[in-house]
Amino acid sequence: MSAQVHGFQTEVNKLLKLLANSLYSNKEVFIRELISNASDAIDKLHFLALTDPELTKDDPVLRIRIRADKDTNTLTISDNGLGMTMQEACDNLGTIAKSGTEAFIAGMSDDAVKNSQLIGQFGVGFYSAFIVADKVTVLTRSAKVGAEEGVRWESTGEGTYTSETIKRDQRGTDVILHLKDDAKDFLDTWTLRQAITKYSDHISTPVELYEEKFEAPKEGEENKDEKKEKVFEYVQVNNAQALWTRPAKEIKDEEYKSFYQHLCQDYQDPMTWSHNRVEGELEYTSLLFIPQVAPWDLFNRDNKHGLKLFVQRVFIMDDAEQFLPNYLRFVKGLVDTNSLPLNVSRELLQESSVTRKLKKALTKRALSMIEKLSADKEKYAKFIAQFGNVLKEGPVEDYSNREAVLKLLRFASTHNDNSVQDVSLADYISRMPKEQSKIYYLTAESYQAASSSPYLETFKKKGIEVLLMWDRIDEWLMGNVTEFDGKEFVAVTASDLKLGDLADKEEEKRTQEAEKEHKDIIERIKKVLGDKVSDVKVSSRLVDSPSCVVGEQGHMLTAQMRRLLEATGQQIPEEKYILEINPTHPLIVKAAEEIDESCFAKWAELIYAQALLADQGALKDPSAFVKCMNELLIG
Incomplete structure (x- = not known):
């Protein structure tokens, strides 16, 4: 099959232009992104192989390999994970399904453009390859198909890519980067080793680097001048132990931060975290993080959220929302348990008593983490600014933890x-x-x-x-x-x-006396306003203002709630208010002195409109209010 030329999705085009034309302060981030993708492919294969061992029979040792070739000026990142079919390669590498891409591009400030790590936050990590490469070749084959259905995908990042079917004996994916002239330092073994250690030490899959093998000279060979041919081999660089399985006291803060960035595809350090292991009837390990910044789609009801689920250290699924309530959807991390079966599905999770117990325990753990954070006023102020409104959903959604959540608001x-x-x-x-x-x-x-x-x-x-x-x-x-x-x-x-x-008995007495003393103006205002109000009273709450409106007892809708409901298109019935007046205010005094009833009517309308304006921030007929006020001003 000859290579076919395809055009990139519009969003990909914009992204590639941004990458190609921007100067980045941290180019090495592409290593993190590509190793992370390779690790995900291996996790997926590992999970499928639990029920279909034939998938890994030909190559059972899962690993990621990185090889630099100075002769061809290429850097290759390989994995023997799940791999891709032709359709999957075109879908995954030619389009971006994640709707946040446009928001990402639009939100790139001048400072953000200089920091390429931002791309990880929006799930477009593969394209970071074009930061350092002027051409990217991908050789891949799905573990589910035969050698004749391998795929070659290639692009220079300039608007199109080619794809063709090839023969490929091994499953998995090779990402071959044809490096730009200003990125040749990534052919250096030491540079690569440092970057891998920095970003991927916590990945449970072995990451192997192709590097020169240095052997100690044999006895009697120390002084020989004869040249020896360089010998290279793959050497494991990372620790390759799942970080959450290690004792918390042995893990450094920098390791937690690096793991968070890998796990959550975030470019910043977490605000805080909680690492906890529980043994007994319910056995699990949790590692929870709170990000520094709220994701752009935090209030999108269709947004997927939740913890990563591992069973017996085997990755099962992303975004397992069953383990935390919705108001804690900003909490990131994972839960690893031995109390669920390896073949658990989202449907089974929903019905499982183990899931309910885990949710209860993890919710308390997350709230405890937030409570500890609240001891640091500066950090907690940032937390409230980012997540306070989401946390406010908690007291209503989660009655059992209502008091605990209210305490955190x-x-x-x-x-x-x-x-x-x-x-x-x-x-x-x-x-x-x-x-x-x-x-x-x-x-x-x-x-x-x-x-x-x-x-x-x-x-x-x-x-x-x-x-x-x-x-x-x-x-x-x-x-x-x-x-x-x-x-x-x-x-x-x-x-x-x-x-x-708190009520002042003397004030109450004065209010009652004022009701009697100003009975006439109250009756006059009632007569003018008629059905517009349910009552007119002397106020005990006003000091400096002439009037205010309050709802009747049992009144459910405040002005703010009314506005919110009207904004959603709901029909809200007209509501009558009680008008409270401050009889000692000069405006009320002046109105009371008015003998002309037609002029007094204007004063009454003005007093009522002012009260509505102060309460609701707007009037249904502002022009009538202005006209009334102008007539009174002119006299």
Whole structure:
């Protein structure tokens, strides 16, 4: 069969141009990526061979080999793993199925372009070969087919590639890099050895480097001048022991970091990790990591996530989501157990009691890891910034760990004069005065809207701390969580605001007297607004503002929740609010003095519209509000 020419997928073209035209500070990363791919191919073959030993019968010793050839200016990375068919080669090397490629390309800043390690984060590691090579040849054959169905794939990375069927006796894949002039240092054995040790020492598959064999001179040969022919052989370079099987006290931090980068295809070090081995009724080892940065698709509901599953140190599957709840989907790592069968499937995992026990144990382990991280305020602030909103899903999704997750959340509050979310619920409770029995909070559209809200006025006056929330998930969270540590959550916008012992008896008395004293203006406003409001009252919560609106008792939808539901296209019924007024405010006083009822009606409409605007951030008819305000200003 003659070679066929194919065009690369559009996304691959963009990626290759980026690689070809960019200067990178760390070219050697291609070694990590290609060895990682080879290791994955071997893991897959190892798993298939458990049920079909014939696949490895002809070559049972699995390994990765690297050979530099200065004569041909090539570097070859070989594995005797699963290999590829023609269709698989074209699918895997000519297209990128991962939808993150566009996001990767678009997100490359000038600084990021200089750091080629970023490619690993988006699963496009094979193309890192073009950082150092002006041509890449791939020779491969699937373990499932015969020698006559080998494949030769080749490209210069300039928009097209060729593929043809060849005869290939051995299974597996050879990736042959025709090195650029400025990459010839990768033909040096010492350079290769250092790179392999740096990036791939933890890989459980032996990585062998073709290098010169130095033999000690035999007795009587020390002074002989005769030239000896150089002898080369493959020498294992890496440790080739699964890192998680070693005792934690023997593993250095740098080894954990390097293993994380390989396992999770991340270019940064992890924020923290937890390595744990359990023996007994349930036997397993877990190695969990928290990344520095949230993945671009963290909030994509279709995004695959989960731990890598090993059974008896044999790789079984990626993205095993059954072992951690969804709100911990940012946790990366693996679990290796002897308590599951080697032929376990995703369906069997879903139904297995062992899986449920492992999920319970790993969830507690992950939460414990996060709790330990919280002791470092600087690191935890970064964690909250990246993953705090995902963690907020936990108290609703995971009732059994609700209190533990709530303990880990952080919020902004009126205790600070900034939007930093660093206040824990335990912090809040520790600052509560003796007479306070509730946890007060306010949800709004933004920090600015929350911090300047009129609903806070009486709390600021009394020196009562209020939690400030403005993330979209906060409404959902507070709508489903009622208390923490025995303290009830109360929204400061509630119509039946519960101040308990914080209430000033004198103030309550003054409010009741004000209701009677200002009965006339209350009735006049009610008459003007009619069905627009459910009631008009004198407010006990306002100090500096003229008015505010609150929902009726049992009212479920806050303004923020209403906006969220409307944004999803849901039809939300009109809701009547209670208008609360501050009768001592100059605006209310001026309105009360107005004798002309038509003019008073404009004041009433203005007072109500202002309250709605402060609460909701927008009005349904802003032009009518502006017109009303202009008429009153002109007089």
